[in-house]
Amino acid sequence: MTGAHDPLAVALELCWGTVPDATLPELIDAATVGGFAAVTVKPALYEAARRDGHSDADLRSRAADAGILVTVVDPLITGLPGVPAPANVPADMRSYFAHGEDDAHRVADALGAGVINVVHFLGDASTPLAGLAEAIAGMGARARARGRRLSIEFIPRTGIHDLAAAQAILAAVGLDDVGIMVDTWHLVRSGGGVEDLRALPAGAIAAVQVSDRGEPRARTTPNPAGYVPMTGRLLPGEGLLPLAEILGAVLDNRPGLRVGVEVFSDDLRQLGTAEAARRAGDTTRAVLAQLDHRLDRLA
Numbered sequence: 647m648t649g650a651h652d653p654l655a656v657a658l659e660l661c662w663g664t665v666p667d668a669t670l671p672e673l674i675d676a677a678t679v680g681g682f683a684a685v686t687v688k689p690a691l692y693e694a695a696r697r698d699g700h701s702d703a704d705l706r707s708r709a710a711d712a713g714i715l716v717t718v719v720d721p722l723i724t725g726l727p728g729v730p731a732p733a734n735v736p737a738d739m740r741s742y743f744a745h746g747e748d749d750a751h752r753v754a755d756a757l758g759a760g761v762i763n764v765v766h767f768l769g770d771a772s773t774p775l776a777g778l779a780e781a782i783a784g785m786g787a788r789a790r791a792r793g794r795r796l797s798i799e800f801i802p803r804t805g806i807h808d809l810a811a812a813q814a815i816l817a818a819v820g821l822d823d824v825g826i827m828v829d830t831w832h833l834v835r836s837g838g839g840v841e842d843l844r845a846l847p848a849g850a851i852a853a854v855q856v857s858d859r860g861e862p863r864a865r866t867t868p869n870p871a872g873y874v875p876m877t878g879r880l881l882p883g884e885g886l887l888p889l890a891e892i893l894g895a896v897l898d899n900r901p902g903l904r905v906g907v908e909v910f911s912d913d914l915r916q917l918g919t920a921e922a923a924r925r926a927g928d929t930t931r932a933v934l935a936q937l938d939h940r941l942d943r944l945a
Contacts, residue, residue, distance in 0.1 A: 649823060650803060650889065654933050656897070657683040659717055661855055661908035662691055664926050668919045670695040670705060676919045677714045680683070680927030684904055685709075686718040686763075686886025689745035694751045695760060702756040709757070717904060718853060720763035722750045726781050728766065728773030728805050732944055754794060761790060765795045766804040767929055773805030779818035786824040797827035797852035800836065809837035809843075816850060825900075829908065830892055831879055831931055840888065843895035851899045855908035856930060858885030879909045881929040890936035897937070 660682040661674065670691050677685050695705060709716055723729050724746040732743040745753075750762045764782060766773070786796050800812040812826045818845055828843065828851055845888075857879035882889050896905060907926045914922045 648870075654704065656937075657904045658927060658930055659684040659904040659906040659927065660923055661686045661718075661720070661833075661906045661909045662688050664914065665909050665919045665922050666842070666910070667915060669698065671700065671708055674709050674712050674920050676923035678712045678785055678866075680712070680923035681931070682736060682907075682923070682927055684715040684717040686720050686906060687716055687753060687757060687759065688720060688742070688934070689749050689753050690718050690741040692756065693745075694849065702768045705757060715756035716759045716897050717760045718761045718763055718906070719750045719754045721765040721767060722747060722762050722785070723765055723767050723769075723783065723801070726764070726766055726773075726775040726805075729766055730772035751789075751792060751794070761795050762851065763799055765799045765801065765827075766806045767801060769804040769806075771803050771805060771807060775805070775811060775814055776818070778805050779815045782815055782824065783819045783821065786819055786821045790814070790821065790823045795823045795852060797825055799827035799829060799832070799855075801829075801832050802836045809833060809838045809846075813846065813850065822849075822877060826850055827853045828856040828892075828896055829857075830887060831855075831857045831908075833892070834859065834887060838844075838893045840895050843892065843899065843902075846899055849900055851896055851903065853906060854893070854896050854903060855906045856882050856889060856893065856933075857909045858882050858889060858902050860885050881909055881911075881914070881925060882907065882933045883929045889933045893934065894896060894937055905934070 652781045660677040662673060665673060666674050666688060673685050707835050721742055723743055735743060759869060781797060789796050798812045798815055800806045800808055806812050816824060816826060859880060909926055
């Protein structure tokens with residue numbers, strides 16, 4: 647690592663995917679159990695809370711009273727070229743395609759989120775980068791007008807298939823308000839590593855999602871056969887990824903960034919919302935402790 651980071655100063659963000667069965671109020675409560683400072687929210691989670699009778703004011707008050715920020719609306723898929731229509735995706739994933747750009751901003755306005763995460767989830771891998779860049783440039787300009795930023799998440803086998811593709815879009819868009827979402831799972835799945843993060847322009851990273859995996863992937867290794875989206879991930883430090891080095895590179899690129907924890911795991915899901923959040927917070931802090939050799943400060 648080139649920079650010095652105080653692990654005590656790194657704020658954690660509980661991503662909704664770590665506790666996918668939680669309602670929005672339960673997500674906020676779980677964040678306090680796990681020692682998180684913030685949460686991410688998917689549009690469907692907000693809509694469900696409103697249907698359950700919670701007003702925007704109720705939700706904001708609950709978060710404020712708990713000392714929890716809502717920081718990211720994730721995902722925004724609809725509006726990108728090459729993404730399937732909701733009717734053409736598996737039934738359990740259709741809700742991710744049911745909300746568009748206006749919906750994402752409505753959720754962000756209601757809950758105070760400053761970032762919207764754009765994802766080409768299940769998108770056609772042959773979609774031209776130029777078309778994606780054009781669409782994201784428009785989204786970025788509209789987000790800027792509302793005082794908000796975009797992050798671009800790359801996922802193997804989509805049109806934004808790796809870090810280089812996301813960086814190419816970022817360069818084409820040319821907006822300071824648009825940056826890259828680094829998901830450690832997808833970084834390694836796509837053959838990327840610490841050296842690729844080090845090569846990014848300063849400030850290019852807008853957000854980070856951390857999970858671990860059982861096998862490190864070499865740069866030339868193809869995507870694992872039988873990959874199933876949104877499952878099979880490990881808590882930070884429970885796999886073989888060099889997460890301390892990855893997070894060091896991320897924080898060198900954008901000091902002060904919150905570290906999001908996104909662990910899609912059936913095993914974690916069985917523990918229940920509160921216990922899953924507690925373990926996610928504890929394991930991530932243990933990884934962050936490796937960022938600085940002055941471990942006596944953590945005693």
